[in-house]
Amino acid sequence: MAVVFTLAFVLAAGFLHTVDCEDNGLGLFPPLGWNSWCTWASCGQKGASGKMHDVCNETEIRSVAEAMLSNGMHALGYEYINLDDCWGSEERAADGSIQADKNRFPSGIKNLTDWLHSKGLKFGLYTSAGVTTCSSGERPKPIPGSYGHYEQDAQTFADWGVDYVKIDWCNTKVNGTELDYEKVHTEFSKGLNATGRPIFLGLCRGYPYPPPDYTRQVANAWRVNGDHHDEWSKTAEIIELMAPKEIADFAGPGGWNDPDFLMTGGAGCDEAASTHCPGMTDTEYVTEFTIWAITASNLLVSTDIRNLTDIMKTILLNEEVVAVHQDKLRKAGYRVGTWHCSDGSAHCQLWARPLNGGAYAVALYNADSESHDITFEFDLIGWSGEATVRDLWAKKDLGVKSGEFSMKVPSHGSVFLKLTKPT
Numbered sequence: 001m002a003v004v005f006t007l008a009f010v011l012a013a014g015f016l017h018t019v020d021c022e023d024n025g026l027g028l029f030p031p032l033g034w035n036s037w038c039t040w041a042s043c044g045q046k047g048a049s050g051k052m053h054d055v056c057n058e059t060e061i062r063s064v065a066e067a068m069l070s071n072g073m074h075a076l077g078y079e080y081i082n083l084d085d086c087w088g089s090e091e092r093a094a095d096g097s098i099q100a101d102k103n104r105f106p107s108g109i110k111n112l113t114d115w116l117h118s119k120g121l122k123f124g125l126y127t128s129a130g131v132t133t134c135s136s137g138e139r140p141k142p143i144p145g146s147y148g149h150y151e152q153d154a155q156t157f158a159d160w161g162v163d164y165v166k167i168d169w170c171n172t173k174v175n176g177t178e179l180d181y182e183k184v185h186t187e188f189s190k191g192l193n194a195t196g197r198p199i200f201l202g203l204c205r206g207y208p209y210p211p212p213d214y215t216r217q218v219a220n221a222w223r224v225n226g227d228h229h230d231e232w233s234k235t236a237e238i239i240e241l242m243a244p245k246e247i248a249d250f251a252g253p254g255g256w257n258d259p260d261f262l263m264t265g266g267a268g269c270d271e272a273a274s275t276h277c278p279g280m281t282d283t284e285y286v287t288e289f290t291i292w293a294i295t296a297s298n299l300l301v302s303t304d305i306r307n308l309t310d311i312m313k314t315i316l317l318n319e320e321v322v323a324v325h326q327d328k329l330r331k332a333g334y335r336v337g338t339w340h341c342s343d344g345s346a347h348c349q350l351w352a353r354p355l356n357g358g359a360y361a362v363a364l365y366n367a368d369s370e371s372h373d374i375t376f377e378f379d380l381i382g383w384s385g386e387a388t389v390r391d392l393w394a395k396k397d398l399g400v401k402s403g404e405f406s407m408k409v410p411s412h413g414s415v416f417l418k419l420t421k422p423t
């Protein structure tokens, strides 16, 4: 089945995965959704006010889902409601099975999943490959990870109707020996497969950069970096890691690069103060989303979508930008060059992504601390002749251009363009 699909896609798009990819039938397009991690302060931690601030429970999750259904996000394709660390009970059941925290989820996970499915949404859960989860060190009592229970937990997730699993990499030293990430990820992936329920698998760390070949064979998404915090230095660092063509070429139907959650300028993690939201400027949030979209990355928003700020509306609900992210050709973009500042410095960048029907998405990104005119010469992306240029963030046609195009780009900002052949 995998072979047939791949060949069909080669004919349609001239694109081939470099390795046999995970073929559970999922991740045919990069996922769009929400994750609980940064909506509130991290699990089990006291915020600046001294209150336990994480309120990840069934009532809250339903209210987030209702917001996604009614605020325009679901209509644009956002569909995952994913819980990060903290949903789990501190104790496994007598038969060793993993359980939800009964105070947070008194109706049980299956009840929540059934309800989400009835609304047309999908549900994801978190686990750690290790003995305990990542936030366990900050809690009075740790939450068990899946170590020693990979097959059993996979079956429990399938029984609950889970659609997406993120497997984190914490507390993976067992009796003094670090677990072998390739063995562990392969075993967990096989455990999911054996349940018969197709479940999207997202790998979160363990392996080096660039992600080794096996990640694409066992999973539908793989982190390329450490955690993305809501601060510009982190975002800029991740953009660098996403830039090489080699990384873009990992992605395709069945599997996607994951630069971690997006913050998007929402209210959230307020009590975690300096390291969390909203920690960047609106201009920087636009760049964040531009790069995640042009690279066809896993796109999970991790701030509170129940009360969209103006910048969140502008970014998350721009249907033309989301359409680039979900483009039918499903070819990830990358950085073409870094030499186009008017002053000759290397901070101005050209990113490009081929789109269905011969169009191109192009991002002009200014990584410098001052604004610059960036000149984009069409032949750098192999484009000959004239192009109709549309500014996707401004939702404005800029007219038919020939050969090159210049635009002023603010510090840390991005202009996101779509080029089509003039009719």
Ligand SMILES: *[C@@H]1O[C@H](CO)[C@@H](O)[C@H](O)[C@H]1NC(C)=O
Pocket (backbone or CB within 6 Å): 001, 023, 024, 025, 192, 193, 194, 195, 196, 197, 198, 199
């Ligand atoms: C399990 O793996 C096989 C072989 O790779 C694949 O054809 C099948 O679709 C997978 N099933 C699930 C439920 O993931």
Ligand SMILES: *[C@@H]1O[C@H](CO)[C@@H](O)[C@H](O)[C@H]1NC(C)=O
Pocket (backbone or CB within 6 Å): 055, 057, 058, 059, 060, 103, 104, 105, 106
């Ligand atoms: C969930 O959290 C909210 C807000 O803190 C609280 O009002 C509600 O009672 C909680 N519900 C459950 C089921 O724990």
Ligand SMILES: *[C@@H]1O[C@H](CO)[C@@H](O)[C@H](O)[C@H]1NC(C)=O
Pocket (backbone or CB within 6 Å): 107, 111, 112, 114
């Ligand atoms: C799910 O839980 C809700 C609220 O606790 C309850 O009203 C409903 O009957 C439950 N549904 C199922 C299928 O158990």
Ligand SMILES: *[C@@H]1O[C@H](CO)[C@@H](O)[C@H](O)[C@H]1NC(C)=O
Pocket (backbone or CB within 6 Å): 131, 174, 175
């Ligand atoms: C570590 O080793 C001890 C002694 O062999 C064993 O009882 C224990 O279960 C091991 N711990 C883990 C997490 O495997």
Ligand SMILES: *[C@@H]1O[C@H](CO)[C@@H](O)[C@H](O)[C@H]1NC(C)=O
Pocket (backbone or CB within 6 Å): 267, 307, 309
């Ligand atoms: C929504 O956020 C705004 C500020 O962004 C705030 O003034 C308002 O109180 C919030 N509303 C709710 C219902 O949380």
